[in-house]
Amino acid sequence: MQEIRIPKRITTALVNSLTAGVVPRIGLEHVAVGRKPEIEAMLTDLDNIAEGGAAFRIISGRYGSGKSFLLQTIRNYAMDRNFVVADGDLSPERRLVGTKGQGLATYRELMMNLSTRTRPDGGALETVLQRWFGALQQQVMEERGFAMDDPALNAEVEQRIVQVTNEMQNMVHGFDFARVLSAYWIGYRMGDDERKQSAMRWLRGEFPTKTEAKQALGVGVIIDDDNWYDYMKLWSEFTAKIGYAGLLLFIDEGVNLYKISNSISRTSNYEKLLTMFNDTMQGKAQHLGIYLGGTPQFVEDQRRGLFSYEALRSRLIEGRYAKDSLRTYAGPILKLDMLSYEEILILLQRLRQIHAQHFGYTPTVTDDQMIAFMKLAVGRLGADELLTTREIVRDFLDLLHTLHQHPDTSFDILLGDRTIQPAAANPDEVDDLLAEFEL
Structure with missing residues (x-):
C-alpha cells in the first residue's frame, strides 16, 4: 500500500477523533471508503442547488453506520465548491419548533457554525x-x-x-x-x-x-421560534446573490424529534419538517439544501417516527419497484447499509498507516493479522446486528495504541487464543467474504 503523507495537524485530528468515536472535521478524504453512490447523489444535489434548485435528504442509518461521517464529507465537498454551510445537532434544547425557543436555539446553532472555504470552522x-x-x-x-x-x-x-x-x-x-x-x-x-x-x-x-x-x-421584528426557517430561505437567496453557490444545512441527530414524549409537540416538529420538504421539492426555496441525519427507527416507526405522520410517510416511502438489489438514490431518503468487510479492511489499512505516521514508527501489524482481527470482530455473537464501523475503528485504534505504548506485548497476545463464537453471522460465510478480498 502506497504511503500517505499527511500533515501532523490532520493526523492528530484523525487519530484523536476516531479514537473517541466522533467524526473528524478535517482529513476525511484520507479515511473515506465506500459510499460512492450516496456521495454521487449528493454531489448531483450540489450541482442542482448551484443552478438555483433545492434539495432535501434524510440520511438514515443505525448508530455507528456512518451518517455523521457522510454529512461531514459532503459538508467539506460543499465548501470546496463555494457553498456556505451550517451544521448542528438536534437535542432536547434544539428542535425545529418548541414552546421554549427550541427552534430559535437551532437557528442560533446553525448561524454560529456558519462556515465557508476560508472559514471552515464556523463563525463565518x-x-x-x-x-x-x-x-x-x-x-x-x-x-x-x-x-x-x-x-x-x-x-x-x-x-x-x-x-x-x-x-x-x-x-x-x-x-x-x-x-x-x-x-x-x-x-x-x-x-x-x-x-x-x-x-x-x-x-x-x-x-x-x-x-x-x-x-x-429601527426594525419591528426579530428572528424567533416561528419564523427562523423563513430567514434560512432568505440566507440561501442572499448567499447566492453575493457570489456563493448557495446555502446547505446539515442537521444531525434527528432521533431527538422521535424522542419527544408529547405527541402534539412531536407532530408540530414533523409539520415543520413537512414545510421544509415541500419548499425544497416544489421549488419554493432556491439555492438551499437541507440534509437531516437520523436512525431507521426515527424515520420508519409508524407510532412515533416520521412515518407516523401520514403527510410525511406518503412523501418519503420508497416506490413499489425499489429493491435492495435495484436501489436508486433519487428519493429523499438515503439508507446507509454497513460497510462491506472488504471496505472495512481497506479502512483499517489506511488507519494503520496514519497511526504509524502520526507516532513516527514503522507499521508492524500485518495484513494477515488485520484479517484475524476482522474475523474475531465479525464472528462475535450478534455481530450482524450490533457491530458497527465505529466500533471496529475504535477497537482497532485501541489495539494500535496498546501495541505502540507497550512494545513488550504482541498482537497475538492481545487477541489471545479466543475462537469465533457461534453467531448469527455464519463463520463460513465470513471466511468466504474475507477470502474474496485480496490484500
Missing part, C-alpha cells in the same frame, strides 16, 4: 458580509477607476448594496432583513462598532424583544 457570518463589501469595493474601483479614499466610491458601493437588498424585500421578511444588512454596511463604512454588533446580534437571532430591536436598528 461577519466574514461573509465583509467579503461581499470588499468585493463590491474592488469591483467599483476597477470599473469606475475610483481610488480607495474617493467619496464617490462609498456612494457607488452603497447603491449596489441597495440593489441587492431591494430584491430581497419582495420575499417574506425580506424588508427587515434588507434593513439590517444596510445597517451593518453603515456601521462598517463609518466604523460604528455598536451599530455593526447590533446588526450581527439581530442576524444571529440574539435580540430577545422587538422593542430592543426597534431601538437599536
